[in-house]
Amino acid sequence: MFDNLSDKLDKALHVLKGHGQITEVNVAETLKEVRRALLDADVNFKTAKAFTNTVKEKAMGQDVLTSLKPGQLMVKLVKDELTTLMGGETAGIDLSGNPSIILMSGLQGSGKTTFSGKLANYLKNKKTKKPLLVACDVYRPAAIDQLHVVGEQIGVEVFSDKGNQDPVAIATAAIAHAKENGHNVVIVDTAGRLAIDEQMMTEISNIHKAIQPQETLFVVDSMTGQDAVNTAKAFNDVLNFDGVVLTKLDGDTRGGAALSIKSVVDKPIKFIGTGEKMEAVDVFHPSRMADRILGMGDVVSLVERA
Amino acid sequence: EKSKSSFFNKLGKAVAGKSKVDDEVLDNLEEVLVTSDVGVNTTLKVIERIEERVAKDKYLGTDELNQILREEIAALLSETNIGEETDFTVPADKKPYVLMVVGVNGVGKTTTIGKLAYQFKKKGKKVVLGAADTFRAAAIDQLQVWADRVDVPIVKQSMGSDPASVAFDTLKSAMAQEADVVIIDTAGRLHNKVNLMNELTKVKRVMQKVVGDAPHDVLLVLDGSTGQNAFEQAKQFTKATEVTSLAVTKLDGTAKGGVVIGISDQFKIPVKYIGVGEGIEDLQVFNKFEFVDSFFR
Numbered sequence: 179m180f181d182n183l184s185d186k187l188d189k190a191l192h193v194l195k196g197h198g199q200i201t202e203v204n205v206a207e208t209l210k211e212v213r214r215a216l217l218d219a220d221v222n223f224k225t226a227k228a229f230t231n232t233v234k235e236k237a238m239g240q241d242v243l244t245s246l247k248p249g250q251l252m253v254k255l256v257k258d259e260l261t262t263l264m265g266g267e268t269a270g271i272d273l274s275g276n277p278s279i280i281l282m283s284g285l286q287g288s289g290k291t292t293f294s295g296k297l298a299n300y301l302k303n304k305k306t307k308k309p310l311l312v313a314c315d316v317y318r319p320a321a322i323d324q325l326h327v328v329g330e331q332i333g334v335e336v337f338s339d340k341g342n343q344d345p346v347a348i349a350t351a352a353i354a355h356a357k358e359n360g361h362n363v364v365i366v367d368t369a370g371r372l373a374i375d376e377q378m379m380t381e382i383s384n385i386h387k388a389i390q391p392q393e394t395l396f397v398v399d400s401m402t403g404q405d406a407v408n409t410a411k412a413f414n415d416v417l418n419f420d421g422v423v424l425t426k427l428d429g430d431t432r433g434g435a436a437l438s439i440k441s442v443v444d445k446p447i448k449f450i451g452t453g454e455k456m457e458a459v460d461v462f463h464p465s466r467m468a469d470r471i472l473g474m475g476d477v478v479s480l481v482e483r484a
Numbered sequence: 485e486k487s488k489s490s491f492f493n494k495l496g497k498a499v500a501g502k503s504k505v506d507d508e509v510l511d512n513l514e515e516v517l518v519t520s521d522v523g524v525n526t527t528l529k530v531i532e533r534i535e536e537r538v539a540k541d542k543y544l545g546t547d548e549l550n551q552i553l554r555e556e557i558a559a560l561l562s563e564t565n566i567g568e569e570t571d572f573t574v575p576a577d578k579k580p581y582v583l584m585v586v587g588v589n590g591v592g593k594t595t596t597i598g599k600l601a602y603q604f605k606k607k608g609k610k611v612v613l614g615a616a617d618t619f620r621a622a623a624i625d626q627l628q629v630w631a632d633r634v635d636v637p638i639v640k641q642s643m644g645s646d647p648a649s650v651a652f653d654t655l656k657s658a659m660a661q662e663a664d665v666v667i668i669d670t671a672g673r674l675h676n677k678v679n680l681m682n683e684l685t686k687v688k689r690v691m692q693k694v695v696g697d698a699p700h701d702v703l704l705v706l707d708g709s710t711g712q713n714a715f716e717q718a719k720q721f722t723k724a725t726e727v728t729s730l731a732v733t734k735l736d737g738t739a740k741g742g743v744v745i746g747i748s749d750q751f752k753i754p755v756k757y758i759g760v761g762e763g764i765e766d767l768q769v770f771n772k773f774e775f776v777d778s779f780f781r
């Protein structure tokens with residue numbers, strides 16, 4: 179896959195180099211390759227199209243046309259545009275509440291429970307908070323046990339109610355418990371759900387209304403393909419979430435879903451997950467993500483060779 | 485249904501009375517395939533095949549085009565899916581028949597095992613589960629819940645123990661019980677982690693000390709919403725464990741899972757099962773025509 183990407187851009191850049199100058203025709207040719215690279219990186223079909231159109235307009239409107247090294251300029255244009263789209267400043271989370279309530283949401287298996295633990299661990303160690311983890315997944319086999327194991331690993335209390343099948347009631351009781359016991363952050367783990375599952379989407383909407391979180395986070399697997407936009411949009415329509423968590427970036431996925439999500443909901447990506455361990459969490463860097471999506475290491479070396 | 489008919493309507497208009505597929509048709513087709521995660525390479529392959537067919541056969545209307553489309557896409561899957569199994573069966577000549585389930589994190593391995601155990605048991609098979617995910621929090625408890633639901637025995641050790649040792653015990657126990665089917669759960673692991681991939685190879689090797697030709701089936705579970713990274717998953721897991729079949733999960737959502745077409749084509753591994761929900765009955769035997777049709781819905 180990645181070799182293909184290099185080959186394609188190599189070819190595309192040769193087109194530019196051969197011409198010496200950018201014309202409308204070879205801009206179109208190059209952008210076709212860029213678009214293909216984006217699609218291979220799982221950027222959404224429409225997002226990729228819109229992206230290359232924007233770059234095309236910018237390229238045509240600039241002195242790129244008369245530039246001596248048009249290939250290099252094109253790469254810069256693409257990279258800058260991608261970074262801009264990925265979002266500027268690194269966004270923090272709102273911890274102003276007392277307690278601050280953080281709600282997790284997302285598809286099945288995206289990494290919500292693991293990230294709940296990571297965030298609790300981070301807030302405890304780096305921000306000297308006293309978090310409470312809340313087990314509101316009443317469906318998945320052993321979901322509550324999983325959160326308890328995680329809580330034990332990091333030394334954070336876990337609130338659960340095994341007999342109770344009502345996540346709204348559990349969350350509400352947990353907040354009362356947090357207030358009584360001096361927890362200043364409450365992290366609510368929820369069951370994975372599909373965006374088209376109306377009953378389950380109503381459930382999380384009810385949890386959201388009942389606990390009024392400062393932060394609602396949408397947790398998404400960075401390996402997600404074209405469907406990322408549909409899911410992100412549907413969750414955002416229901417929850418108007420505050421930020422995105424991108425998990426499993428320790429893999430070798432290009433993570434184009436990040437760009438798609440960003441462009442469809444325009445919410446900041448706040449954290450990334452980089453492993454299964456509780457320490458494997460990081461803040462999000464837009465320019466690194468842009469590099470990753472396009473395989474910029476490859477692209478830059480190509481330009482240098484050119 | 486609405487988008488399906490509108491896709492074919494558009495297609496119909498664009499092709500009526502022509503003997504060559506024009507760009508508009510191909511653009512539409514490209515959009516359908518790419519947004520189903522089929523990937524650019526495989527999409528181009530399909531488009532080439534369609535163009536060849538149309539140049540040769542000169543189709544007349546949308547029905548024929550629909551037919552050609554289905555055939556050409558399914559053809560990429562067909563070579564590896566000739567068996568056309570319609571039921572949950574295991575070969576009778578292996579006893580116990582050992583199935584090892586592998587895949588990256590959170591794709592649905594443990595759930596698929598629960599569903600499979602249920603199906604095999606329904607067929608009158610004696611099933612034993614092995615809890616060789618000793619790493620993830622409460623992974624053993626999760627498999628235990630499934631074992632209780634299906635009412636089959638489970639072999640387990642404590643969290644943090646050696647997965648190969650659990651697999652070994654499971655096979656020993658299955659032999660002693662004269663079980664028909666053994667299903668081994670493994671921890672989710674990203675395919676770029678060399679140590680973890682080596683661990684899988686070891687699990688496999690240790691099982692062979694009990695049953696010489698085990699595992700008889702290595703099932704790679706792919707999340708249906710995964711994009712092009714699934715290629716790399718298939719490649720690396722095949723390298724480590726010689727994957728023999730695929731399961732695609734979470735197809736009850738809006739993701740189409742189209743990436744398996746290219747994977748099946750390139751690695752010649754059949755898709756056996758699809759997961760369509762979290763319930764015990766939500767596993768189906770793969771049907772390539774229904775699968776291809778779902779792209780156009």
Ligand SMILES: Nc1nc2c(ncn2[C@@H]2O[C@H](COP(=O)(O)OP(=O)(O)OP(=O)(O)O)[C@@H](O)[C@H]2O)c(=O)[nH]1
Pocket residue numbers: 284285286287288289290291292293315318321368369370371425426427428429450451452453454458589590620672674
């Ligand atoms: N490699 C890696 N694995 C991760 C990461 N985050 C989560 N995981 C793993 O992904 C799998 C699923 O994580 P969970 O936290 O259980 O996901 P979830 O969203 O709570 O799942 P459900 O509750 O079933 O919807 C587990 O095997 C985790 O260990 C990450 O950043 N990197």
Ligand SMILES: Nc1nc2c(ncn2[C@@H]2O[C@H](COP(=O)(O)OP(=O)(O)OP(=O)(O)O)[C@@H](O)[C@H]2O)c(=O)[nH]1
Pocket residue numbers: 286287318370372587588589590591592593594595596617620623670671672673733734735736737758759760761762766
């Ligand atoms: N909607 C839907 N959810 C599924 C399906 N298969 C599994 N899931 C859910 O996906 C999540 C992860 O499933 P698991 O079976 O724990 O996945 P796993 O691969 O064993 O995960 P790890 O062991 O952590 O790597 C759970 O919430 C399951 O209920 C499916 O076909 N459809």
Ligand SMILES: [Mg+2]
Pocket residue numbers: 290291292315321367368369370
């Ligand atoms: Mg969970």
Ligand SMILES: [Mg+2]
Pocket residue numbers: 593594595617623669670671672
């Ligand atoms: Mg599992």
